[in-house]
Amino acid sequence: MASRAPQRPNNASPQGKICQFKLVLLGESAVGKSSLVLRFVKGQFHEYQESTIGAAFLTQTVCLQDTTVKFEIWDTAGQERYHSLAPMYYRGAQAAIVVYDITNQDTFARAKTWVKELQRQASPNIVIALAGNKSDLSNKRMVDHDEAAAYSDENGLLFMETSAKTAMHVNDIFLAIAEKLPKNDAGGTAANRPTSGVDITQGGGSNPQGGCCGRSQ
Amino acid sequence: MDQKSSAKMVVYEQEGVFIHFCIPGSDDDKMLGGILTIFKDDEHSYLQWKPYDNIVTPPPAEHEAQVLSVSSSAVVGEDKQLDSSAFNHEITSEMRLPTPEVALDPDWTMVAKDAKKESSTDESFDLSMDVLSAESQESNSPQYTFTIPLEDIRCIKKSKKGVAWAYLLLELADGASLPTLHFHQGGSKKFWKVLERYVTTTKSLRQENTIEITPLNQNALTQSFDQLNLFGDSSFPTLGGKFLENPLTSTFNHFSKVTNFLQDFLNPAETTPLTRPTNERASLIDDATEAVGSSRIQFKQEGEGSAGFEVITCAELGPRLHPQRGKPISPEYWTSHKDSEGRITEVEQIKKDIFRGGVDPSLRKEVWKYLLGYYKWEMTSCEISELRRNKEEDYYRMKLQWKSVTPDQETRFTPLRENKSLIDKDVTRTDRTRTFYEGKENVSLKLLNDVLVTYCMYNFDLGYVQGMSDLLSPILELMGNEVDAFWCFVGYMDIVQHNFDVNQNGMKAQLRDLRTLIQFLDPTFFDNLIEKDSKNLYFCFRWLLLRFKREFSFENIQTLWEVIWTGLPCDNFHLLICVALLDTEKPILMDKDCGFTDILKHVNGLSGKIDLQLTLSKAEGIYLQLATCQRDLSDTVRDVVGLSKQTKRKQENEN
Numbered sequence: 001m002a003s004r005a006p007q008r009p010n011n012a013s014p015q016g017k018i019c020q021f022k023l024v025l026l027g028e029s030a031v032g033k034s035s036l037v038l039r040f041v042k043g044q045f046h047e048y049q050e051s052t053i054g055a056a057f058l059t060q061t062v063c064l065q066d067t068t069v070k071f072e073i074w075d076t077a078g079q080e081r082y083h084s085l086a087p088m089y090y091r092g093a094q095a096a097i098v099v100y101d102i103t104n105q106d107t108f109a110r111a112k113t114w115v116k117e118l119q120r121q122a123s124p125n126i127v128i129a130l131a132g133n134k135s136d137l138s139n140k141r142m143v144d145h146d147e148a149a150a151y152s153d154e155n156g157l158l159f160m161e162t163s164a165k166t167a168m169h170v171n172d173i174f175l176a177i178a179e180k181l182p183k184n185d186a187g188g189t190a191a192n193r194p195t196s197g198v199d200i201t202q203g204g205g206s207n208p209q210g211g212c213c214g215r216s217q
Numbered sequence: 218m219d220q221k222s223s224a225k226m227v228v229y230e231q232e233g234v235f236i237h238f239c240i241p242g243s244d245d246d247k248m249l250g251g252i253l254t255i256f257k258d259d260e261h262s263y264l265q266w267k268p269y270d271n272i273v274t275p276p277p278a279e280h281e282a283q284v285l286s287v288s289s290s291a292v293v294g295e296d297k298q299l300d301s302s303a304f305n306h307e308i309t310s311e312m313r314l315p316t317p318e319v320a321l322d323p324d325w326t327m328v329a330k331d332a333k334k335e336s337s338t339d340e341s342f343d344l345s346m347d348v349l350s351a352e353s354q355e356s357n358s359p360q361y362t363f364t365i366p367l368e369d370i371r372c373i374k375k376s377k378k379g380v381a382w383a384y385l386l387l388e389l390a391d392g393a394s395l396p397t398l399h400f401h402q403g404g405s406k407k408f409w410k411v412l413e414r415y416v417t418t419t420k421s422l423r424q425e426n427t428i429e430i431t432p433l434n435q436n437a438l439t440q441s442f443d444q445l446n447l448f449g450d451s452s453f454p455t456l457g458g459k460f461l462e463n464p465l466t467s468t469f470n471h472f473s474k475v476t477n478f479l480q481d482f483l484n485p486a487e488t489t490p491l492t493r494p495t496n497e498r499a500s501l502i503d504d505a506t507e508a509v510g511s512s513r514i515q516f517k518q519e520g521e522g523s524a525g526f527e528v529i530t531c532a533e534l535g536p537r538l539h540p541q542r543g544k545p546i547s548p549e550y551w552t553s554h555k556d557s558e559g560r561i562t563e564v565e566q567i568k569k570d571i572f573r574g575g576v577d578p579s580l581r582k583e584v585w586k587y588l589l590g591y592y593k594w595e596m597t598s599c600e601i602s603e604l605r606r607n608k609e610e611d612y613y614r615m616k617l618q619w620k621s622v623t624p625d626q627e628t629r630f631t632p633l634r635e636n637k638s639l640i641d642k643d644v645t646r647t648d649r650t651r652t653f654y655e656g657k658e659n660v661s662l663k664l665l666n667d668v669l670v671t672y673c674m675y676n677f678d679l680g681y682v683q684g685m686s687d688l689l690s691p692i693l694e695l696m697g698n699e700v701d702a703f704w705c706f707v708g709y710m711d712i713v714q715h716n717f718d719v720n721q722n723g724m725k726a727q728l729r730d731l732r733t734l735i736q737f738l739d740p741t742f743f744d745n746l747i748e749k750d751s752k753n754l755y756f757c758f759r760w761l762l763l764r765f766k767r768e769f770s771f772e773n774i775q776t777l778w779e780v781i782w783t784g785l786p787c788d789n790f791h792l793l794i795c796v797a798l799l800d801t802e803k804p805i806l807m808d809k810d811c812g813f814t815d816i817l818k819h820v821n822g823l824s825g826k827i828d829l830q831l832t833l834s835k836a837e838g839i840y841l842q843l844a845t846c847q848r849d850l851s852d853t854v855r856d857v858v859g860l861s862k863q864t865k866r867k868q869e870n871e872n
Contacts, residue, residue, distance in 0.1 A: 029639060029683060030642035048645060048649035048650075049646060050647070050767075051683050051684075053687075053763060053767065054758030057814045072814060078683075081682045081717065084720065085721065085755075
């Protein structure tokens with residue numbers, strides 16, 4: 001992986017500003033939402049990651065040139081039955097990662113409906129990224145890369161194929177979102193608010209792969 | 218006859234099953250048409266064939282006289298050489314069978330008597346025809362009627378594909394054969410389907426097209442591992458081929474393998490529960506009491522979007538007690554509460570004791586069946602055996618329903634396909650760190666899958682919803698077999714199925730009730746939650762949906778669940794457990810810097826760190842506080858914990 005940083009990822013550049021963004025993960029059940037977050041936040045991967053019940057909340061910070069971006073990540077349950085809870089989680093979100101599984105065409109179809117729902121009901125300026133996860137299983141691929149890329153272009157989405165297992169493009173997709181998010185107040189309610197007393201380093205500090213600071217150096 | 222006639226049940230009946238024979242010295246093939254039946258009583262299942270009777274509507278009492286069976290010796294290898302005088306019943310279009318109820322009852326009773334004899338003497342079961350013939354010999358009816366216990370069949374040779382009609386040749390355990398049965402009007406597939414509910418069938422390695430039979434409940438479970446070739450290369454990889462060729466047989470073959478494996482696997486097993494360290498937590502009970510103990514009257518908005526205001530009297534909550542937790546009920550205790558016929562006595566006291574201290578691990582497997590309503594407390598051992606048999610049959614029937622859907626059919630059966638896909642996704646990630654479920658080819662995963670898919674067939678309206686696998690997992694591990702696990706799970710789902718409502722109504726109702734309790738018990742904390750935009754209590758979602766399954770170690774969740782299943786000391790005790798948990802965490806949660814997201818993060822992070830006994834004691838203490846100031850409780854609070862019901866009952870008793 002390209003992004004490795006020896007220092008703690010939440011070390012804000014001393015002169016830069018700190019932005020805080022709410023990011024939500026959406027997508028069909030078992031596409032790897034929690035695994036992506038776990039890889040990004042803790043640098044871990046569990047083959048048998050348990051299903052998410054309700055929602056999980058984690059934070060991670062990335063450093064851009066002169067800005068520290070703190071993600072408040074909402075990881076949601078994927079099954080359709082819990083769909084009615086989703087608006088609560090994407091309400092007020094400045095960013096969303098819609099995840100599908102490249103080995104399962106149905107999950108791609110479901111991802112498209114999530115995108116539609118976000119475009120219709122979420123904050124107008126929400127930054128949406130599409131993640132085709134499980135790219136390590138390319139021998140079982142059912143969703144064409146170019147098709148997903150073209151769809152993302154048409155809809156103004158960031159797009160990457162990721163693998164929470166190998167870590168491929170995991171940090172990159174969060175970093176790409178961080179770069180695309182507006183840093184001057186327009187980002188939303190939380191922008192420019194200094195980090196509070198809550199320890200946002202949890203998990204991330206022990207893991208050099210957790211952040212993306214290395215990229216900016 | 219002192220038979221238990223109520224227990225007879227016809228489970229299969231097929232008209233147009235013929236016996237062919239030729240009369241010595243003649244070239245003519247003769248055929249005798251009749252009805253093939255599988256029926257069962259308390260102990261056994263039987264296969265019966267009776268010829269059509271051309272005597273017009275005989276009076277019921279006399280009918281049994283027309284049914285005459287051959288002795289076993291007459292059948293042995295002689296079906297082509299019998300005396301021609303026996304076959305005077307060639308098919309005519311007028312042949313009619315009297316209604317089964319009338320016609321068959323007398324025979325069943327005879328068989329039942331025979332079965333009873335067998336079970337008490339434990340002798341090998343001879344053809345019950347002897348009894349039949351002894352009692353009904355005065356007839357000149359054909360002598361081909363037979364009634365045999367299914368377990369007496371050793372193997373069945375099937376006709377090859379492509380013949381005009383299917384026929385079966387049955388060989389008995391003692392080497393005798395029955396006349397070949399020709400299914401002129403079809404129904405042989407259904408015959409297999411039903412037969413396989415009662416016996417285990419295995420494809421014979423010695424003879425082509427032959428199925429060997431072992432009784433489902435006995436031999437099948439003691440077959441050796443090697444014989445079953447559970448992990449043999451030839452077993453699972455060929456499943457598809459076998460399945461397509463003969464879905465029913467191969468399905469059941471594989472079922473039995475799984476059952477056998479588990480049987481072997483579990484009996485000697487000492488399950489090593491994963492013990493997680495429990496952090497000792499200082500008791501905050503006194504603080505909590507202080508916080509909620511002051512008497513005051515306040516106005517609170519009742520519910521969200523509600524127009525009216527209710528005066529909520531925060532009653533003088535007495536000091537919170539710290540009820541002692543007890544010891545689990547022991548095997549000796551349990552035995553001493555069974556009467557001579559196996560009924561459980563003093564049920565209310567038992568429930569109280571389970572509430573106080575749970576159940577000894579060695580007893581759980583049995584006690585849970587009662588707590589979950591699978592067994593009824595007042596049932597005798599005999600009744601339980603019968604229930605168990607019926608439930609087993611019922612389970613396999615439902616399992617067969619989805620097992621026999623071919624992949625091709627499934628492409629046009631979206632709801633089933635979707636449920637199966639959801640289950641598959643969750644089974645692979647449920648409790649995989651436990652020995653019972655670890656490893657890639659673990660058969661327990663298949664069981665978990667099968668019970669869940671079968672539950673879909675049981676309750677298709679609900680289907681599979683994420684979270685169910687978590688609720689089933691500890692039950693399956695404890696029970697060790699899919700039938701008991703399934704019915705216990707059904708009992709559990711009856712309690713919690715509203716957790717899985719499509720519109721989340723069940724979850725919303727619980728969160729609302731929990732809010733009512735917190736608002737009443739701890740207004741200061743409640744205000745704090747309002748300030749933090751957290752009064753929706755969504756951070757308790759996982760606790761409630763999974764009944765704390767993810768929050769405790771395996772050992773502790775067993776205790777917690779059995780405590781809750783007693784239904785004591787009040788309705789919705791699990792909500793008081795939530796209140797107790799939040800009470801313990803309050804100093805952190807009420808911190809000004811701990812917002813909604815931090816609360817969620819903290820609550821999710823409590824998993825594996827909760828002191829169970831302290832929590833239970835605290836929850837009970839809270840209940841006692843509510844119970845002692847009952848008259849001052851608002852109706853809503855009283856309803857949530859069911860105190861209005863209790864008061865009503867008390868009043869009725871007093872009157």
